[in-house]
Amino acid sequence: xxxxxxxxxxxxxxxxxxxxxxxxxxxxxxxxxxxxxxxxxxxxxxxxxxxxxxxxxxxxxxxxxxxxxxxxxxxxxxxxxxxxxxxxxxxxxxxxxxxxxxxxxxxxxxxxxxxxxxxxxxxxxxxxxxxxxxxxxxxxxxxxxxxxxxxxxxxxxxxxxxxxxxxxxxxxxxxxxxxxxxxxxxxxxxxxxxxxxxxxxxxxxxxxxxxxxxxxxxxxxxxxxxxxxxxxxxxxxxxxxxxxxxxxxxxxxxxxxxxxxxxxxxxxxxxxxxxxxxxxxxxxxxxxxxxxxxxxxxxxxxxxxxxxxxxxxxxxxxxx
Amino acid sequence: xxxxxxxxxxxxxxxxxxxxxxxxxxxxxxxxxxxxxxxxxxxxxxxxxxxxxxxxxxxxxxxxxxxxxxxxxxxxxxxxxxxxxxxxxxxxxxxxxxxxxxxxxxxxxxxxxxxxxxxxxxxxxxxxxxxxxxxxxxxxxxxxxxxxxxxxxxxxxxxxxxxxxxxxxxxxxxxxxxxxxxxxxxxxxxxxxxxxxxxxxxxxxxxxxxxxxxxxxxxxxxxxxxxxxxxxxxxxxxxxxxxxxxxxxxxxxxxxxxxxxxxxxxxxxxxxxxxxxxxxxxxxxxxxxxxxxxxxxxxxxxxxxxxxxxxxxxxxxxxxxxxxxxxxxxxxxxxxxxxxxxxxxxxxx
Ligand SMILES: Nc1ncnc2c1ncn2[C@@H]1O[C@H](COP(=O)(O)OP(=O)(O)O)[C@@H](O)[C@H]1O
Ligand SMILES: Nc1ncnc2c1ncn2[C@@H]1O[C@H](COP(=O)(O)OP(=O)(O)O)[C@@H](O)[C@H]1O
Ligand SMILES: [Mg+2]
Ligand SMILES: [Mg+2]
Numbered sequence: 001x002x003x004x005x006x007x008x009x010x011x012x013x014x015x016x017x018x019x020x021x022x023x024x025x026x027x028x029x030x031x032x033x034x035x036x037x038x039x040x041x042x043x044x045x046x047x048x049x050x051x052x053x054x055x056x057x058x059x060x061x062x063x064x065x066x067x068x069x070x071x072x073x074x075x076x077x078x079x080x081x082x083x084x085x086x087x088x089x090x091x092x093x094x095x096x097x098x099x100x101x102x103x104x105x106x107x108x109x110x111x112x113x114x115x116x117x118x119x120x121x122x123x124x125x126x127x128x129x130x131x132x133x134x135x136x137x138x139x140x141x142x143x144x145x146x147x148x149x150x151x152x153x154x155x156x157x158x159x160x161x162x163x164x165x166x167x168x169x170x171x172x173x174x175x176x177x178x179x180x181x182x183x184x185x186x187x188x189x190x191x192x193x194x195x196x197x198x199x200x201x202x203x204x205x206x207x208x209x210x211x212x213x214x215x216x217x218x219x220x221x222x223x224x225x226x227x228x229x230x231x232x233x234x235x236x237x238x239x240x241x242x243x244x245x246x247x248x249x250x251x252x253x254x255x256x257x258x259x260x261x262x263x264x265x266x267x268x269x270x271x272x273x274x275x276x277x278x279x280x281x282x283x284x285x286x287x288x289x290x291x292x293x294x295x296x297x298x299x300x301x302x303x304x305x306x307x308x309x310x311x312x313x314x315x316x317x318x319x320x
Numbered sequence: 321x322x323x324x325x326x327x328x329x330x331x332x333x334x335x336x337x338x339x340x341x342x343x344x345x346x347x348x349x350x351x352x353x354x355x356x357x358x359x360x361x362x363x364x365x366x367x368x369x370x371x372x373x374x375x376x377x378x379x380x381x382x383x384x385x386x387x388x389x390x391x392x393x394x395x396x397x398x399x400x401x402x403x404x405x406x407x408x409x410x411x412x413x414x415x416x417x418x419x420x421x422x423x424x425x426x427x428x429x430x431x432x433x434x435x436x437x438x439x440x441x442x443x444x445x446x447x448x449x450x451x452x453x454x455x456x457x458x459x460x461x462x463x464x465x466x467x468x469x470x471x472x473x474x475x476x477x478x479x480x481x482x483x484x485x486x487x488x489x490x491x492x493x494x495x496x497x498x499x500x501x502x503x504x505x506x507x508x509x510x511x512x513x514x515x516x517x518x519x520x521x522x523x524x525x526x527x528x529x530x531x532x533x534x535x536x537x538x539x540x541x542x543x544x545x546x547x548x549x550x551x552x553x554x555x556x557x558x559x560x561x562x563x564x565x566x567x568x569x570x571x572x573x574x575x576x577x578x579x580x581x582x583x584x585x586x587x588x589x590x591x592x593x594x595x596x597x598x599x600x601x602x603x604x605x606x607x608x609x610x611x612x613x614x615x616x617x618x619x620x621x622x623x624x625x626x627x628x629x630x631x632x633x634x635x636x637x638x639x640x641x642x643x644x645x646x647x648x649x650x651x652x653x654x655x656x657x658x659x660x661x662x663x664x665x666x667x668x669x
Pocket of ligand 3: 051053
């Protein structure tokens with residue numbers, strides 16, 4: 001991979017906990033990854049694995065219990081000054097899964113799309129604000145006339161466009177899209193994905209794309225991380241990972257993707273992941289290791305041996 | 321397939337709803353022969369009528385809806401003529417059962433899981449008390465719930481999403497139905513759980529001699545479970561055939577569009593295929609082929625006259641004028657050709 005790529009976001013040994021003392025629960029545990037400017041980075045894993053929690057920690061909605069989140073060279077988790085807080089509120093935006101639940105039903109679209117601008121007051125005149133809002137509407141393929149309407153007057157796909165407008169109006173650099181198409185009808189999904197790709201090209205956006213439709217993730221992401229119970233177990237360039245998944249959890253996840261081809265789907269073998277029989281971590285604990293360039297995996301020494309052999313079988317030169 | 325026994329036969333079914341004083345036609349003269357022991361998948365975008373169509377087999381239409389004409393023949397009776405709940409109770413749950421997408425809506429949060437399964441057994445079979453409890457535990461085991469004696473006394477909230485769906489399936493098969501309708505049974509589940517539930521359903525089909533109907537929008541799931549596929553558009557089945565026939569030799573332009581929308585066909589850096597326009601407004605009468613306004617390859621006649629079924633093979637037919645011997649030769653879109661190539665390469669290599 002190109003060495004000159006600029007890292008926009010870096011997450012280092014991130015830990016997020018919920019609850020106190022006895023009820024304490026570690027939702028995100030020692031998670032590290034970075035996202036290059038301009039790329040689409042995918043985060044996949046079963047529900048409850050900690051994907052949303054990571055997204056919310058980045059935009060400071062969840063407190064972090066350990067580790068660092070560095071955005072464009074500056075640490076943005078923990079205590080930060082007001083200026084920086086304002087700055088990242090603008091530069092990092094999040095799009096949520098359910099456009100219905102995430103839009104204030106009693107507010108007009110105009111207010112919904114303007115909300116972030118109102119909060120930051122980063123415009124000089126009301127004219128300027130209106131201008132930005134109308135541009136954002138056009139950018140997502142909606143008519144500025146719609147601004148005087150209410151969310152319930154729109155279809156699911158249009159509502160998600162409003163959700164996108166509301167984030168791009170801030171002119172962010174990083175957008176965290178948390179299952180942005182899961183609640184949409186299949187026929188609308190492709191339209192929203194096309195819109196997101198189009199905006200990325202035009203505005204040089206960087207995406208952290210959280211999703212559970214693994215076929216879609218393969219199509220739209222450049223790199224992807226697989227998370228299991230709060231820990232990232234494998235991370236690599238998307239095509240590379242889909243072709244050669246190494247970690248048994250990744251393998252089980254990918255083997256479960258239904259293939260829309262009856263002969264292949266019926267011939268395929270499901271792999272089952274059982275952490276208690278796959279790993280023996282008592283004496284030989286796992287580490288986060290770069291097994292081939294840009295391909296990271298959580299494994300201990302014995303497992304690494306095995307994974308290197310698997311790579312060699314597929315004609316790939318491992319590191320170490 | 322042709323010499324198989326027909327277990328349920330729907331003819332020219334029309335279903336309408338009254339909504340704020342207007343009438344919409346959700347099912348438009350749809351016909352279907354369901355074969356005993358088969359697994360049929362119904363696919364189509366949301367609003368095409370998949371749920372309404374199958375709910376009508378169980379007398380589960382919403383209060384503002386009715387069967388306007390047509391017949392649903394099952395075990396010598398026309399279900400379309402049923403008027404009373406009493407008539408439906410002989411069928412619903414007992415002969416034809418249903419599994420819905422969201423298990424929480426079908427389970428009572430205040431009753432133990434065991435009780436709920438046992439009630440279904442006691443309601444439909446002549447078994448009571450300890451005997452019914454033993455059978456309940458047996459069925460819980462059959463649907464893959466470990467330690468069923470202990471689980472019997474637990475409440476739905478103590479179960480994960482996938483385990484709850486297993487309980488719903490247990491209730492559905494508890495009364496030994498002949499037909500099991502699964503409406504988006506795995507849509508809300510993680511892929512690994514989805515794969516397990518599909519395996520379970522396939523296993524139960526043999527064990528309980530079920531005929532199954534799957535409603536799903538996921539063509540991957542269809543490829544996994546279906547013997548036959550029915551493609552629904554605007555309240556009618558516009559193409560039906562064996563699973564391989566519909567995947568590898570689709571005929572209707574809507575089926576082409578549906579297959580072209582697969583993200584697997586996407587090329588990085590290019591737009592994904594989208595079907596232009598919107599489905600027809602069901603409040604108005606639909607002229608010709610309902611898909612014509614969205615079909616870039618539509619013929620003149622598509623806007624005028626509704627196509628009948630044309631046979632493609634003894635087991636495969638589609639309602640498109642393209643199959644009329646007089647029609648000009650129209651090639652399927654590029655994406656369908658790419659799909660075929662992928663499949664050929666994949667299946668030979
Ligand atoms: N505010 C919260 N309080 C307590 N637990 C939470 C909270 N938010 C998330 N969790 C828990 O953290 C885990 C990860 O949740 P989440 O990040 O939402 O998962 P995902 O997005 O991958 O489905 C889950 O077990 C969830 O129940
Ligand atoms: N109770 C109802 N009142 C009015 N229209 C309804 C009702 N139920 C379903 N419909 C309409 O019937 C059509 C078919 O719906 P449905 O069978 O639920 O579609 P699908 O299951 O394919 O998504 C839709 O246009 C829907 O709006
Ligand atoms: Mg989430
Ligand atoms: Mg439905």
